[in-house]
Structure formats: structure tokens, C-alpha cells
């Protein structure tokens with residue numbers, strides 16, 4: 001009998017009851033705006049920022065309206081101006097080059113390796129082209145952060161980390177988002193905490209955080225923040241920093257606080273699912289598993305494998321056959337971007353030179369979400385289906 005998988009690749013877990021009750025309390029209070037607080041109550045947003053800063057080991061944290069907003073706010077907060085070049089990954093999602101374009105800056109794309117991380121040789125070669133690297137830990141793959149920071153420190157490049165897929169991940173024990181000047185996170189539904197939309201920005205730099213808080217739309221109410229520098233840091237920036245509203249509200253913060261307390265446990269649950277799929281795929285003819293470095297603690301909320309040097313039609317055939325058995329795969333190699341699978345050459349507002357080695361990797365990347373609603377047994381079944389269908393197409397070719 002042919003096995004079929006019936007689960008949904010976009011179905012996340014329900015919001016925990018504790019979070020729902022906290023959200024009801026906020027709604028009953030009528031006070032949803034972050035600066036609308038009762039006497040003596042710091043409010044959900046300020047408390048969440050304090051808790052997220054503590055969880056990441058950062059001095060300061062700002063909660064904002066989305067991950068994309070956090071990225072653009074970070075660029076502004078470090079002083080990127082219209083026309084400036086910003087280094088970034090050729091393999092990432094559209095909000096990353098989009099954030100760079102939103103401040104009038106110009107992305108300079110850096111290639112991707114077969115390990116699905118930023119190509120550090122290419123980064124070193126392009127290091128004199130820009131003063132800022134917006135580093136996307138795309139799909140949770142961490143580059144050698146020691147070597148990356150050495151390259152950037154030597155070249156005087158400031159690093160903004162896009163940790164949309166690495167909240168809770170670590171490189172040699174250091175939490176993702178704490179190596180660069182700023183770490184940015186998303187709490188959009190498909191990431192590691194779920195508030196529908198939302199994001200964070202962390203830093204240890206008081207000037208950067210003061211600007212970020214002003215930018216996010218704090219008016220002159222910055223003293224209501226608990227994870228921000230003291231009033232003195234704001235004196236230097238309060239008249240010179242535009243208000244570009246993008247605050248988080250108490251309702252989303254209320255939903256996030258209980259989820260944050262379970263983050264480490266959830267990361268382990270994702271990884272158990274990831275390892276089950278990985279184990280089932282290992283050894284499939286024609287398919288390369290992406291080996292994870294021992295220095296990396298990752299969060300396996302999605303998994304990628306490579307069909308390197310396959311003809312496009314055969315990749316499509318394998319994906320079609322998996323889809324017919326209920327397994328939803330996304331391919332970064334298609335001629336046209338679909339869903340979230342755009343590439344550096346799809347972003348025509350940001351012209352780029354062709355990168356043949358990167359194109360070869362991109363043409364081979366197949367991606368799959370791993371929501372926590374899947375059981376370990378589901379993951380084993382999914383791997384069996386991929387193994388059978390990819391194997392069949394490989395053998396026929």
C-alpha cells in the first residue's frame with residue numbers, strides 16, 4: 001500500500017491557554033497601546049522586552065511590529081543612509097533585501113555555500129564594498145561565526161543579524177543575535193514564537209538602542225521602557241531621530257510572554273523532528289543532506305536538502321510526486337519565484353552580478369517546513385515518502 005501523509009505543513013500549535021488568558025486580561029483592560037499603562041504597571045510590552053533581553057543575554061531589547069520592521073529599524077539605527085551599500089546574503093527571504101531597499105540603501109549580495117551559509121571567502125572578497133553586513137541566518141544555518149566576525153572586525157564592518165530562523169540557536173554556546181551590533185527576530189506565525197506579526201531587536205549599544213526606540217515611535221515616552229538605556233542616552237538623539245511608527249502592542253506581548261518561557265523546550269522538540277527526517281533521508285541516492293557543524297546548536301523548524309546538479313524538470317518531477325503523497329516541498333531553483341522561494345536574481349530593484357557557484361547551490365535547494373503539530377512518527381513517514389519518490393526519479397534518470 002502507498003503511504004500518504006495527511007498533515008498540514010502550515011498548521012502551527014494553538015496559542016497556550018495561559019497566553020490566551022493574558023490576552024483576555026489586556027482586552028478587558030482596554031489598554032492595548034504600549035504606552036497606555038495603569039499607574040504602577042509597566043505593561044506587557046515593557047515586561048516582554050525585559051524578559052527577551054534576559055533570555056538572549058542582551059542589555060537592551062525593543063519589541064516592534066514585525067521582523068522586517070526590526071531589520072529596517074536596525075539599519076537606520078546604525079546610521080545607514082540612502083545610497084549606502086549593505087552586504088547581505090544571496091540566499092535569504094525577500095524581507096531582507098526589502099529592508100535594505102526600504103531605507104534607500106543598495107544590497108550587495110554575498111554567495112551561499114553547499115552548507116547553506118554565507119560564503120565567507122566571497123564575504124572577505126567584498127568586505128571593502130560596504131560598512132554594514134545584514135547577515136541572514138537563512139533557514140537556521142549558522143556560518144562559522146568566529147571567522148565571520150574576524151573578517152568583519154578586520155574590515156570595520158558592523159553586523160546586523162537577521163535571526164528570524166535562529167531564535168534560540170547558538171554558535172559555540174553563544175546565542176544567535178549576540179555577535180553582531182544588533183540581533184533582529186520575528187514573531188510572525190511561522191517563526192519560533194507566534195503573535196501573528198511581531199519582532200524584536202536586541203543590542204548592547206546604548207546609542208543604537210536609544211535611536212531604535214525613538215525610531216519605533218516612542219514620542220518622548222522612552223522612560224517607560226525597562227530594557228532601554230537611561231534618559232541620558234536619549235538626550236543625544238531625541239531631536240534628531242524621526243518617528244517611523246512600528247511599535248508592538250500589549251495584546252501581542254501578552255501572547256508572547258508565556259511562549260518565551262517555553263522557547264528552549266520548543267527548540268528541542270523541533271530538533272527531534274528535524275533529526276527524524278534527516279535520519280530517514282540520509283543515504284537517499286542523488287540527495288545530499290546538509291551536514292550541521294558540531295559548533296552549531298540549531299532550531300530545526302524547517303529542513304533543507306540538496307538535489308545538486310539535477311536537471312530542473314527532474315527536481316519538479318520529484319516535488320510533484322511528493323506532493324501527490326501529501327508532502328509539501330519548496331524549491332529555490334525554479335525559473336519563477338513561488339510563495340517564499342525568491343532568489344537574489346528575482347529582486348530586480350537590486351541589480352546583481354551572476355554568481356555561478358551560488359546559482360548551482362540555489363538550483364539544488366529543496367525546503368520543507370516542520371511545524372510542531374507533526375509527530376516524530378509523521379516525520380519518519382514524510383522521510384520515507386521523500387526517499388521513495390526522489391529515489392524513483394533519480395533511478396529513472
Ligand SMILES: *Cc1c(COP(=O)(O)O)cnc(C)c1O
Pocket residue numbers: 066067068069092093095096136137138139162164165186187188197198199
Ligand atoms: C520572516 C522573515 C523575516 C521577516 O519577518 P516578518 O516578521 O515576516 O517581517 C526576515 N528574514 C527572514 C529570513 C524571515 O524568514
